Structures are given as structure tokens and as C-alpha cells.
Amino acid sequence: xxxxxxRNFCIIAHIDHGKSTLAxxxxxxxxxxxxxxxxxxxxxxxxxxxxxxxxxKSQAVRMVYKHNDGKEYILNLIDTPGHVDFSYEVxxxxxxxxxxxxxxxxxxxxEAQTLANVYMAIDNNLEILPVINKIDLPAARPELAIxxxxxxxxxxxxxxxxxxxxxRINIEEVLEKIVTYLPAPLDKSDMPARALIFDSKFxxxxxxxxxxxxxxxxxxxxxxxxxxxxxxEYQVVELGYLKPGGFIPAEQLTSGEVGYITASIKNVxxxxxxxxxxxxxxxxxVPLPGYKEAVSMVFCGIYPADGAKYNMLKDALMKxxxxxxxxxxxxxxxxxxxxxxxxxxxxxxxxEIIQERIEREFDLDIITTAPSVIYRVTKTDGQVxxxxxxxxxxxxxxxxxxxxPIAKAVIIVPAEYVGNIMELCQDRRxxxxxxxxxxxxxxxxxxxxxxxxxxxxxxxALKSRSxxxxxxxxxxxxxxxxxxxxxxxxxxxxxxxxxxxxxxxSKAYARGRRMVEKLKEQxxxxxxxxxxxxxxGGKIIxxxxxxxxxKDVIAKCYGGDISRKKKLLEKQKEGKKRMRQLGSVxxxxxxxxxxxxxxx
Amino acid sequence: xxxxxxxxxIPFCKSKCNYxxxxxxxxxxxxFRPYFKSLITEIALYSNELxxxxxxxxxxxxxxxxxxxxxxxxxxxxxxxxxENTEITIEVNPGVVGYHNFVQYRQMGINRISFGxxxxxxxxxxxxGRIHNSLTAINNIHECKExxxxxxxxDMIFGYPKQTLEQYEDSLNVLKSLEIPHVSCYSxxxxxxxxxxxxxxxxxxxxxxxxxxxxxYNLSIESLxxxxxxxxxxxxxxxxxxESRHNIGYWNRDEYLGFxxxxxxxxxxxxxxxxxxxxxxxxxxxxxxxPVVHTDTxxxxxIITEYIILKLRMNSGLDIAHFQDxxxxxxxxxxxxxxxxxxNTGLLYKQSDSYKLTRSGMDVANKVFVEFV
Numbered sequence: 010x011x012x013x014x015x016r017n018f019c020i021i022a023h024i025d026h027g028k029s030t031l032a033x034x035x036x037x038x039x040x041x042x043x044x045x046x047x048x049x050x051x052x053x054x055x056x057x058x059x060x061x062x063x064x065x066k067s068q069a070v071r072m073v074y075k076h077n078d079g080k081e082y083i084l085n086l087i088d089t090p091g092h093v094d095f096s097y098e099v100x101x102x103x104x105x106x107x108x109x110x111x112x113x114x115x116x117x118x119x120e121a122q123t124l125a126n127v128y129m130a131i132d133n134n135l136e137i138l139p140v141i142n143k144i145d146l147p148a149a150r151p152e153l154a155i156x157x158x159x160x161x162x163x164x165x166x167x168x169x170x171x172x173x174x175x176x177r178i179n180i181e182e183v184l185e186k187i188v189t190y191l192p193a194p195l196d197k198s199d200m201p202a203r204a205l206i207f208d209s210k211f212x213x214x215x216x217x218x219x220x221x222x223x224x225x226x227x228x229x230x231x232x233x234x235x236x237x238x239x240x241x242e243y244q245v246v247e248l249g250y251l252k253p254g255g256f257i258p259a260e261q262l263t264s265g266e267v268g269y270i271t272a273s274i275k276n277v278x279x280x281x282x283x284x285x286x287x288x289x290x291x292x293x294x295v296p297l298p299g300y301k302e303a304v305s306m307v308f309c310g311i312y313p314a315d316g317a318k319y320n321m322l323k324d325a326l327m328k329x330x331x332x333x334x335x336x337x338x339x340x341x342x343x344x345x346x347x348x349x350x351x352x353x354x355x356x357x358x359x360x361e362i363i364q365e366r367i368e369r370e371f372d373l374d375i376i377t378t379a380p381s382v383i384y385r386v387t388k389t390d391g392q393v394x395x396x397x398x399x400x401x402x403x404x405x406x407x408x409x410x411x412x413x414p415i416a417k418a419v420i421i422v423p424a425e426y427v428g429n430i431m432e433l434c435q436d437r438r439x440x441x442x443x444x445x446x447x448x449x450x451x452x453x454x455x456x457x458x459x460x461x462x463x464x465x466x467x468x469x470a471l472k473s474r475s476x477x478x479x480x481x482x483x484x485x486x487x488x489x490x491x492x493x494x495x496x497x498x499x500x501x502x503x504x505x506x507x508x509x510x511x512x513x514x515s516k517a518y519a520r521g522r523r524m525v526e527k528l529k530e531q532x533x534x535x536x537x538x539x540x541x542x543x544x545x546g547g548k549i550i551x552x553x554x555x556x557x558x559x560k561d562v563i564a565k566c567y568g569g570d571i572s573r574k575k576k577l578l579e580k581q582k583e584g585k586k587r588m589r590q591l592g593s594v595x596x597x598x599x600x601x602x603x604x605x606x607x608x609x
Numbered sequence: 610x611x612x613x614x615x616x617x618x619i620p621f622c623k624s625k626c627n628y629x630x631x632x633x634x635x636x637x638x639x640x641f642r643p644y645f646k647s648l649i650t651e652i653a654l655y656s657n658e659l660x661x662x663x664x665x666x667x668x669x670x671x672x673x674x675x676x677x678x679x680x681x682x683x684x685x686x687x688x689x690x691x692x693e694n695t696e697i698t699i700e701v702n703p704g705v706v707g708y709h710n711f712v713q714y715r716q717m718g719i720n721r722i723s724f725g726x727x728x729x730x731x732x733x734x735x736x737x738g739r740i741h742n743s744l745t746a747i748n749n750i751h752e753c754k755e756x757x758x759x760x761x762x763x764d765m766i767f768g769y770p771k772q773t774l775e776q777y778e779d780s781l782n783v784l785k786s787l788e789i790p791h792v793s794c795y796s797x798x799x800x801x802x803x804x805x806x807x808x809x810x811x812x813x814x815x816x817x818x819x820x821x822x823x824x825x826y827n828l829s830i831e832s833l834x835x836x837x838x839x840x841x842x843x844x845x846x847x848x849x850x851x852e853s854r855h856n857i858g859y860w861n862r863d864e865y866l867g868f869x870x871x872x873x874x875x876x877x878x879x880x881x882x883x884x885x886x887x888x889x890x891x892x893x894x895x896x897x898x899x900p901v902v903h904t905d906t907x908x909x910x911x912i913i914t915e916y917i918i919l920k921l922r923m924n925s926g927l928d929i930a931h932f933q934d935x936x937x938x939x940x941x942x943x944x945x946x947x948x949x950x951x952x953n954t955g956l957l958y959k960q961s962d963s964y965k966l967t968r969s970g971m972d973v974a975n976k977v978f979v980e981f982v
Contacts, residue, residue, distance in 0.1 A: 536954070536973070559819040560826075562974040564796040564844045566922060567670075568616050568859050569873040571915065572880050572905065578918070578982045581975060 012196040012265045016187050017085045017222060018138075019102055021127055022112035023120035023480065027142040030174040031112055031183070032070075032086060038180050039072040039084065068208060069220055069267050071250045071257075076188050084187060085251075085267035087207060087222070089126070095355060096484070097301055098208075098335075100129050101283045104299055105207040105222035105267065108136040108191030110183070111158070115141050115149035115171070118451060119157045120480035121421040127162050137162070138190050139169040140183055145176055153448065161447045194265030201293040202226030202286070204262070204270075206236075209280040211331035215246070217274035221286055222267045224297060229261040233289040234272060237296035239279050242289050243272035277334050303335040305353025306414075306485060307360055307464050308381050308397040310341060310507060311367070312349030314374035314587065314598055319348045325371035326350060329363060336363060341398070345507040345591050346376055351398060357464050376589060376598050379510040382460045385412040385488050399509040402495050405546055412488040414460040417442075419453065420471070422479040427452050429474040437462035438513060460485055461511070496521055498528070499542040499549075503592045507601065518550055525553040531600035533584075534558030539594055612665035613658075614858045617648070617685055618869030619674040620887065623705070627738035627808070628766070630800035632871040632885050633672040640887065644870075645681045647894035651868050652688045654899055658866060658876060664689055665863075666696040666855035673725075675701040679713045685868075686717055696854045698723055698762075701753075703746035711756030721853075722753050723762040723791075729780040733772050736814070738804065743783070750787050760851060762791035767829065768822035769797050770805075770814040777825050778832065785836040790851035794829040795844050796822055823972055830968075842923045843971055860919040862912075870900075879906045909936070918978040921957075926965030940964070947980045 022028035072084040089102040103109065109130045113119055130137060139158050141151045151171050158166040170186060172179040208220040228234065228248065235242045248270040249259040262268045274280055281303070285296035313322045326338045337353035354360040360380060367373050379399075386394040386402065387409045396402050418439070422430050424446070431441070434456045443455040458467075463483055471479045494517050498508035512520050521543030528541045532555050539555040563574050588595040621644075624635045634640075652659075667689060669682060682699065691697065698721040699714060706714075714722070728734050729743040741749075753761060763784055767777050784792060797817060799806050808814040830840050838846040842860065845853065858865060867874045871885040882903040884890050893900045907915070913936055920927040932940040941948060948964065951957040956970035956977050970977055 558973065559823045560796065560972055561976055562796065562843060562972060564798060566843075566859070566919070567856060568865055568867055568875070569618075569871065569882075571859070571875075571919070572873065572882065575911075575915065575918075575982070578975060578979050581979045582982045585979060 013193040014080065015083045015085065015194055015265050016108065016191050017087065017106045017194060017265070017267055018108040018110060018187060018191050019087045019089050019106045019130075020110045020112055021089070021123060021130060021137075022142075023114070023117070023123045026112050026114040026117065026120075026123070027174045028112055031110070031140070031142065031172075031180075032088065034174050034177060034180045035084070035086065035184065036070060036072060038184060039074045068210075069251050071252060071267065074184050074188065076185070082188050084184075085222075087267065095335075095359070096125070096129070097303070097355075098282050099126055100133070100299065101205065102207045103130050103133045103135060104297070105205050106130075106133075106135055107194050108138060108187075110187070111137050111139045111162075112142050112174075113139065113154045113158060115144045115151045115154050116146050118150075118154050119161050119421070119447070121419045121453070121482045122480055124161065124421065124453075125419065125482040131162075136191050137164050138186055139164065139166040141169050141171045142174055144171045145173040145178060157448050157451070161453075197225040197264040198227055200225040200264070201291045202228050202232075202288045203293045203297055204228060204286040205297050206280055206282055206284045206286060208282060209277050209334075211277055212271075215271040217271070217277050217280050219270040219272075219274075219280050219286065220251070220267075221262075221270060223262045223264050225264050225293070226288070226291070227261055227263045228270065228286065228288060230259070234270065234286050235289045235292060236279060237285040237287055237293070238281065238300050239284060241279055243274055246271045246273055277331055281334050303337075303355070305335075305337050305397075306356055306382065306460065307354045308383070309352060309354075309360060310343060310346070310349050310378035310398070311338075311352050311364070312343065312346040312376045312378075312507075314376055314589065316347045318373060321371065321373055322350065322367070322375065325367050325373055326352070328371075329366060333363075335359065343378070343400070343507050345505045346378070346589065349376075353397070357468070374587065374598065376507070376601050378507045378601060380464045381510065382414050382464060384493065384511060387411070396511075399495050399511050400506050402511065410490055411493045413491045413493060414485045415457050415487050415489050416460045416463055416483040417486045418456045418458045418463070418481060418483040420456065420479055420481050421447070421451060421453050422475050424450055424452050426475040426479060427454070430454060430471065430479055433467075433470055433474050434458060437467060438515075457486075458483070459489075459491070459513070461513075494545050496524075497544045498524060499540070499544060500528075500532070500591055500594045500596070501537075501539045502542075503594075505591055505596075517545055521545070522551045525551045527603060528600060529553040529555055531603060532594065532596055533588075535594065537593075611662075611864060613662040614855055614863055614865035615664055615667040615689060616855075616865055616867040616869075616872055617667065617669045617674075618867065618872040619669060619671040619677055620644075620870045621676050622671065622673045623676055623702075624738070624740050625804075627736070627804040628769075628797060628799070630803050631672065634887070637887075641677055641681060643891050644887070645677075645684060647891045647900075648685060648869055649688060650894045650897065651900065652685070654894075654897065655866060655868075659689070664691045664695055666698070666858060667691065668697075668855045669699040669719075671700055673702050673705065674699050675705040675710075679706075679710050679717075682714075682719075683717045686719075691718065696721055696760075698853070698855060700725060701749075703741040703749040707749075708752040708756055711753050711758065715757050720758070721760040721762065722758050723764065724750065724753075726763040726784070727766045728769070728772070728776075729783040730772075730776045733769055733776060733780075736771055737766070737769060747783070747787065750789065759790070761789045762793065762853065763787075763789050765792060765794045765829075766797050767794060767825035768817045770809065770817050772817075772825075774821060774824055774828065778828060781829065781832045785833070785838075788836075790838075790848040791853065792833060792838055792846045793844050794826070794833075794846065796826060826972070840924055843966075843974060857923070860923050862916060862919060878912060879904060881905075912936075913938075914981050917981045921964070921966055921977065922974070924965065926960070926963040928963045930962060944981070951977055951980065 020028045069087045074082045074084050087102050087105055089099045141154050144151050155166045170179050170182040203225045204221040204223040206219055206221050210218045212218050230248050233242055233244050247258055250257040250268045283300040287293040313319050330336050335355050338350045341351040342348055367375055381397050384396045386396050388407050389409045438459050440457040445453050447453050492514040493511050494514050496512050496517050498505050525541045525543050538557045541553045542549050543551040587598050620633045622633045622635045697719045699719050700723045702725045726746050731742045809816055833846045837848050840846050841852050864876050870890050872883045874881040881901045883900045884902045890900045929940045957964055958967050
């Protein structure tokens with residue numbers, strides 16, 4: 010394959026700006042799939058992705074496009090995860106490309122996250138092709154979107170195709186521009202092989218499937234490959250190109266090409282995104298730059314709602330981990346919740362996705378504890394601890410000082426909500442850094458925010474204070490000393506370890522107050538009165554009481570009532586199943602999660 | 610073949626009460642004729658089920674059965690074969706029918722009157738949206754007795770917003786002075802979608818207090834006992850011998866056929882329910898189709914569940930031997946741990962080979978029942 014006939018590119022877009030729809034149109038237009046074969050969005054193939062409209066796991070697809078110069082071009086579309094939690098994965102996908110399509114919604118303009126990804130693309134020396142989508146919406150302002158791209162990103166955008174992916178307007182022009190505007194890969198086939206892993210996936214039959222872009226050299230189906238960071242070697246079983254939902258085996262992959270490799274690899278942890286594949290015979294001297302170990306930023310406890318299902322939960326986590334090297338877990342026990350796991354995630358969304366997948370794909374009811382970040386605790390004896398579980402915090406008397414992670418946050422918001430958002434950031438202990446107008450109506454705010462404020466319901470608060478318009482990108486940058494305390498919750502005088510969390514001293518009282526109020530709403534009445542208390546270091550700072558119930562009876566039960574009342578009891582029973590027995594108190598699972606959303 | 614029970618639903622009312630979530634309509638009097646025509650057609654469609662079965666009870670419920678012309682009731686009753694031992698009840702709202710109508714009811718074979726009294730306090734009656742007052746109710750009961758009825762029942766409601774314990778006690782005293790042999794006392798439940806529900810949500814009416822509600826329940830049990838009205842079910846009290854056979858039939862899971870809008874049946878261990886849509890009801894029967902919209906054939910486990918929760922509603926409780934007989938299962942073996950817990954927490958007790966709800970078990974009967982669902 011001649012290198013000038015290949016284009017490797019990705020699509021950068023904010024959630025809902027139409028990335029997946031455009032991808033579908035390109036695939037449809039190049040005739041890879043008939044429209045009957047197109048399920049709605051081909052590239053997003055996890056249920057949760059479809060429902061949330063975001064892409065979590067990246068994949069790639071190879072399209073053959075016949076250009077009007079009469080030649081056929083291979084277009085490799087590499088999909089990127091579309092969320093801030095996966096910025097490392099995004100950066101590796103970008104590094105596998107030579108160009109990027111930037112999709113901007115004609116009605117919404119550029120968002121914070123898009124910006125972050127575009128900057129990343131530019132850092133990777135990608136050529137950016139802007140595309141304005143949704144031009145057929147009544148609220149579309151394509152000129153403004155173009156202006157924003159030019160002001161904010163500093164790239165020429167007047168040639169941008171104006172399209173509607175949804176209604177198939179101007180798709181041809183996008184394909185045409187991909188060929189003429191985006192660069193072809195350089196031919197470096199004579200060098201030792203170096204291929205960049207941008208994704209990997211566990212398949213029950215093939216083992217791990219590596220998705221990679223060959224940057225230099227050639228990898229043959231008969232080679233033994235070596236993963237340069239994990240330093241492991243495997244005999245190739247099969248390699249080749251990708252098509253939606255399938256594979257096209259080939260004899261070799263050469264520089265500039267995108268494809269897959271299988272080699273009876275049993276564990277995705279060994280094929281970490283960003284690692285370099287070389288051949289055992291003709292080893293490259295150094296791996297490709299940019300490799301990073303997965304770093305968990307957010308932690309929480311995950312417990313089976315039904316303690317007897319611990320092994321099923323373990324099994325579920327193991328299976329999820331097969332396809333998600335960034336997921337960390339280890340066993341832990343809680344006095345309140347029994348046996349479970351401490352899990353580490355890239356961010357809050359990653360955490361929510363895993364929780365949802367456990368419940369949905371494995372049909373397990375789980376209880377999750379308050380998310381936590383890693384605190385650095387320096388003890389009076391000079392020892393430094395990393396604490397990701399409030400329960401493990403040493404007694405106050407042994408703590409010299411504590412430090413918490415601070416993130417650099419970029420928020421883009423329509424000018425009219427700037428006041429609201431600044432108030433929110435201030436309230437969340439943010440430090441204002443910079444503000445600029447990116448056009449007549451929108452503003453970019455730079456803040457330094459403690460990560461534990463971001464994971465605590467910040468997204469929802471941001472959305473509700475900006476009618477959904479504000480967007481956020483963040484990156485942890487440093488640790489800072491902070492006055493932090495551990496807030497405990499007592500139910501019926503018993504400490505519930507699963508509800509403890511670490512909070513800034515200035516917030517503790519208000520947070521404790523709201524927690525007990527919320528718990529009072531959530532905990533059903535029992536046969537006895539239940540005090541709900543918040544405490545710091547043994548000192549009670551707030552209290553509510555769940556009164557004892559006196560009456561729970563169906564007074565009337567005649568011929569027409571029996572079926573209905575039976576359903577009522579069944580519902581009550583379902584509700585009971587979702588309860589967790591904490592000492593003498595039954596607590597609904599929802600209570601654990603809802604106390605973490607006290608703002609809304 | 611066991612005896613059969615019949616329920617007839619009359620969905621019409623003069624006006625709708627504030628707390629009512631039954632399928633009933635006010636201001637639909639023009640539908641009487643087509644409705645009863647359909648009702649009689651429906652009964653005819655069940656001639657196979659009715660053939661050869663003795664009917665032990667017939668119950669006209671509503672709505673307000675007394676709101677329709679006596680003639681309609683007679684036409685329906687004529688469709689059934691019954692004998693002098695058949696218990697035939699009609700629900701009556703005070704002041705709707707007079708002495709003359711009561712005589713007619715008796716003549717056609719009705720032998721039990723169930724009055725919707727609810728309260729003898731006029732202010733509370735007004736809050737309830739009832740259209741009668743206490744004097745009308747007292748006079749009406751006298752007329753009913755004069756017409757020859759002695760098997761009379763009264764429905765009462767307690768725990769209504771703004772109702773005080775004293776007011777309720779006064780009502781019970783009036784009731785006792787009338788020497789009625791059967792009383793049903795219902796703890797109010799505020800059903801979603803009712804006018805009362807809206808009033809409470811909008812703070813027009815206060816939320817009833819649970820402690821007061823239970824004090825009133827206690828009072829019902831204690832006060833009625835003094836008049837020889839013995840509690841025999843969570844909400845029902847009778848002078849021994851005057852218990853409602855029809856209703857006991859529901860709790861014993863006797864077979865019954867329900868006719869009319871939204872009526873339910875239990876037949877051959879299957880529960881059926883009719884449509885709740887008046888026009889659909891009529892149009893289906895115009896085509897001679899049964900108006901059943903939901904059929905639920907019960908599994909053995911479901912039958913057991915129903916058996917337990919219905920038996921436990923009654924003061925006579927659940928008889929272990931009867932359970933064994935019916936299901937070929939040992940009740941105590943099957944539910945050993947649950948029974949132990951419920952007995953230990955004071956919600957159930959065992960008395961001469963029967964399990965029964967304790968007094969506090971009656972307050973929170975759902976907590977007990979849910980263990981067997």
C-alpha cells in the first residue's frame with residue numbers, strides 16, 4: 010500500500026456535537042455497510058455509551074474511499090473516548106493519527122473539553138480539519154462557530170465544511186477534505202518496527218486484541234512481538250485491518266497502517282494503551298514517547314447489596330478489568346457493609362460507568378461509598394501516608410498536617426452565567442486564575458480547584474447553575490496543605506464507616522447538617538426512634554431523628570383489593586431487598602449515593 | 610362443589626367523596642340504563658360458571674348502590690338463584706333511600722344493609738365531602754330497622770385530618786346507642802389522586818398524625834368490645850353471629866364472581882378483573898364479550914402467600930392443621946426462622962395451634978405480610 014493513499018485521523022467533538030453520527034455517515038458513505046447493517050451508531054458499541062451518547066472505549070475502522078481523482082484511499086478512523094477522565098487514552102489515540110476532524114456544533118460553539126482535546130491534537134502535530142455540524146438547526150450560527158474556532162484555537166476555519174451529519178448534508182465534502190487537507194503518513198517502513206497501542210480489548214476466543222498504528226517498520230504475521238514497556242514477548246497469531254464489527258486478516262502491517270494484532274495474550278494489563286509494539290528479532294532502541302501508567306484519581310468502596318454475592322462482584326470486577334486496564338480494585342472490609350472492594354478510577358465518570366456496568370451487565374445490586382481522592386497525610390513522627398479511604402485516616406493526634414490534590418480547571422460558559430459559576434467555584438474553595446472572553450457571548454474561566462470538591466457533585470452543580478451550558482475540563486496539578494477533617498455519621502449511636510468522608514474544615518458543619526437531613530428523608534421509619542448524627546472526632550455537630558412508625562397496615566382488603574394490595578406488598582418487599590442492615594437500622598442503598606448529592 | 614359468592618359493582622354516586630379513589634362516577638345518571646343492560650348481559654355470559662352452584666352471599670357494592678332505582682337492583686338480583694340462607698348485602702348511603710325502599714329491599718330478598726356512616730360529626734362529614742349529616746344517618750338507621758332489618762352494618766373512618774379523639778369517641782358512642790350488630794372501622798389512607806391527597810399536599814388539610822390514628826384504632830377495639838362488638842378482622846367488628854359471611858369469604862379465599870365495572874373474580878385459582886373504562890365495558894358487552902381485561906392464574910406459591918396474608922387478617926388467625934391439609938406443607942417448618950423473628954419482635958403469637966397477629970402486629974400488619982410475599 011502506497012503511504013500517500015492512507016489517511017489516519019480521528020474526530021474531536023464535545024459530547025452531543027455529533028461525533029458518532031458523523032462517523033456513521035462516513036462509514037455509510039464509503040459503502041462499508043449497507044444502511045440496514047448500520048445500527049444507530051456503529052462505533053459506540055456498549056449500551057451505556059449509546060444511552061449517554063458518549064464514547065468510552067475507542068476503536069478504529071478502515072474505510073475505502075474512491076476520490077474524484079479516480080484513486081482509492083484508505084481512511085482509518087480512530088475513535089477517541091470523549092471524556093475528561095480518559096484524557097490519557099485520548100492523547101494516545103491522537104498520537105496514532107496524522108490529522109483530526111474537529112466537529113463543532115453550529116448552535117453550541119466550542120466547549121471546554123473540545124478545547125482541551127484540540128490542544129492535545131496540536132501538541133501531537135496533527136493537522137486539524139474543522140467541520141461545522143448541525144447547520145440545519147434553527148439556532149445554528151455557523152459564522153459564530155467559525156469565528157470561535159479561529160479566535161480560540163487559532164486555526165483557519167473558513168474552509169470548514171458546513172454539514173448536518175444527522176440529515177446527511179454535505180458528507181461528501183468531508184470525505185473529500187480528508188483526502189486533500191489531511192496529510193498522509195510518512196513512509197518509515199525500513200526502520201525497526203514501532204507500533205503504538207491505542208486500545209486493546211479482551212476477546213473470549215482470540216485473547217487480547219491489540220489495536221495499533223504502525224509508526225515505523227513492519228510487523229509480519231509470522232513475527233514474535235515485544236511490548237516495550239511491559240517487556241513481554243508473544244508469537245503473533247493473527248494480524249490485519251479493521252472493519253466495523255470485524256477483522257480483515259493480512260500478512261503484515263507496515264508503517265502508516267492501522268490494524269489489529271492477536272497473540273494469545275491473556276491480560277489487557279500487559280497491553281497497556283500507549284505501549285509500543287516492536288519485533289523480537291529487530292528490536293527498536295527506544296519505545297515511542299508518551300507512555301504513562303494508569304493513575305487512579307478517584308476511589309470508592311463497592312459492596313454487594315447482598316453480602317452473599319461477594320464472589321459474583323469479584324468476578325464482575327475481574328471481567329471488567331479484562332477490558333479496562335485503568336480500573337483498579339483490591340479487597341476491603343467495612344464494619345457496616347461487610348466484604349467488598351476498594352476501587353480506583355480515572356475520574357468520576359469512569360467510576361459511574363463501572364458502577365453502572367456492574368449493575369447492568371452482571372445484574373448485581375451494589376452499594377458504593379463516598380468517592381474519595383488520595384490525601385497525603387504527614388504524621389507527627391514524620392511518616393507520610395497516602396489515604397484514599399477515610400476509614401484509614403490516623404487519629405487526629407497523630408497527624409502533623411494533610412495535603413490534598415488540586416486540579417487546574419478550565420470552564421467555558423456563556424457570559425450571563427459567569428457570576429453563578431464564579432460563585433460556585435468560590436464556594437468550592439477555588440482559586441481564581443484567569444478569565445477571558447472567547448467571543449461576544451462566551452467566557453473561559455481558569456480556576457484551581459481542590460479535586461475533592463470536583464468529585465463532590467461539581468458537574469451537576471455546574472450544569473444546574475448554567476442551564477446546562479457550562480463545560481469543564483480538569484487536570485490534577487499539585488498537592489497543597491489543607492485543613493481537612495473526617496466527618497462521621499452515626500445511626501442509632503453506631504458509627505457507619507461507609508458514610509465517613511474527608512472534608513475541608515470550613516465545609517464540615519454545613520455538609521454534616523445536610524447529610525443528616527438527607528438521611529432522615531431516606532431512612533424509612535422503624536419500630537423504634539433512630540437518631541441520625543454527624544460528628545467530627547467524637548463531637549456531634551448535627552442531629553436529626555427518624556421517628557418510629559406507628560402504622561403500616563392496609564385497612565381495607567376485599568375482593569377487588571387483593572391483587573392490588575399484593576402488588577403493594579411485593580413492592581415493599583423489593584424495597585426491603587434494596588435495604589442494607591446497619592446494626593439495627595435498615596438503610597436503602599440509595600441513601601449511600603444520595604447523601605453525596607446534597608446540592609441538588 | 611363449594612358455594613359461590615357474587616359481587617355486583619354499582620359505580621354511580623350522587624357526589625364523589627374527598628377521600629374516595631374507587632371507580633365511581635357522579636353525574637352519570639343517564640348511564641344507568643345502558644349499564645344495567647350490560648351488567649345483566651355479563652351475568653348471562655357466566656351461566657356455565659353459575660350452573661349448579663349454591664350461592665352463599667351476594668354483595669352490592671359501589672359507588673353507591675342505593676343511588677340507583679330499586680328496580681335496577683331487583684333486575685340484577687333476579688338473575689341469580691338463592692335461598693333464604695343466602696346473605697344478601699347492599700351498601701347504602703344515609704338519606705338516599707327511605708322506609709319504603711328498605712321494605713322493597715327486604716321483599717326482593719336483601720337481608721343485610723351496610724351503611725356508609727363514616728362519622729356522626731357534621732364538621733368531619735363536611736371535611737370528608739359527604740352529603741349527609743348525622744341526624745339523617747340516625748333517622749335512616751331507624752327507618753331501616755322499622756322496615757325489618759336487624760343485620761345492619763356501619764362503616765366508620767378514623768384518622769381523618771382535623772378529626773380529634775373526642776369526636777371519634779362521640780361517634781362511636783352514637784353508633785353503640787343505635788345497637789347495630791356490625792361495624793367496620795377504617796384507618797384513613799390518603800390515596801394518590803384524590804381530592805384529599807391534593808388538599809394535604811397543598812396544606813389545606815393537615816397530614817393525619819399516626820399516633821392519633823393508632824389511639825383511635827385502640828379506642829375502636831376497646832369501646833366496641835364493651836357493646837359486645839368483637840373484633841374479627843383488622844377493621845371489622847361484630848356481635849358474634851353477625852360477621853359478614855361475604856367478606857369472610859374473601860379472606861378464606863372462597864370462589865367469587867364479580868360483575869360490573871372494574872369488578873374482580875376468583876375462580877379456579879385464577880384472579881380476573883374487569884375493565885375500569887365504562888364505555889369499554891358497555892361496548893364489549895354489546896358484542897357479548899366478557900369485559901375481563903386482566904387474568905392472573907396463581908401459582909402454588911402465590912396461593913400460599915394469599916392464604917397466609919388473608920388468614921392473618923382475621924382474629925381467628927392461621928390454623929396450622931388447615932394449612933397442612935390444604936397445601937400438604939408444614940407451616941412452621943416452611944417459615945420457621947421468619948415466624949421466630951416475628952414472634953420475638955412481638956408482631957405474631959401462637960395460640961392453640963394457630964398463628965395470629967398481636968395487637969401491635971395489627972398496627973404494622975404489612976411488615977408481617979411482606980415476610981410471606
